Amino acid sequence: MKEEIIGRRSFLRYATAVTAGTGLLGESGFGRSSQKGAKLRKALQLEMLPKKLPDAEKFKLAKKCGFDGIEASPMDDLDAARRLGRSARQAGVPIHSIVYGGWGAPFSDPDPKVIEKGLAGMETALRSAKALGADTVLLVPAVVKENVSYEQAYKRSQRHIRKLLPLAEELGVVIA
DSSP, X not given: OOOOOOOHHHHHHHHHHXXXXXXXXXXXXXXXXXXXXXXXXOEEEGGGSOTTXXXXXXXXHHHHTTOOEEEEOOOSOHHHHHHHHHXXXXXXXXXXXXEEEOSSSOTXXXXXXXXXXXXXXXXXXXXXXHHHTOOEEEEOOOOOBTTBOHHHHHHHHHXXXXXXXXXXXXXXXXXX
């Protein structure tokens, strides 16, 4: 392989272009919050904290480490979810989102049984989010595979997500 050497003038020309481009991006709003004074907040998944600690201690540890919030997994027991959410808020690290995923039962699957499982899982996640005090559920809506094209994945997932919108709106939870 022949190694190319860039000349000093070319280097300076490229460096100037990159610097100017970076400055323009700063003016375009890229990398800038859309809200004045908005602050980037740090959070972590509940499962990342030491499993041996009681939940209240996990939340205190997260707060002590400088985290602002917690992302949790869906819970079937909504009373337990309410207690967990209350405990997190009391420690100063509210549970702001649920990570449902969707990899195991994607809305793009051609099998109606897989779709049913995915819809049921998302309904549980939405109700769980409400009980925990979270306002967002993270969903991976589609998976492209050998038997599922990009177009099929897109159309199928859109159709099934629309079925969840009334419940999400009723609960005040965003599907992200």
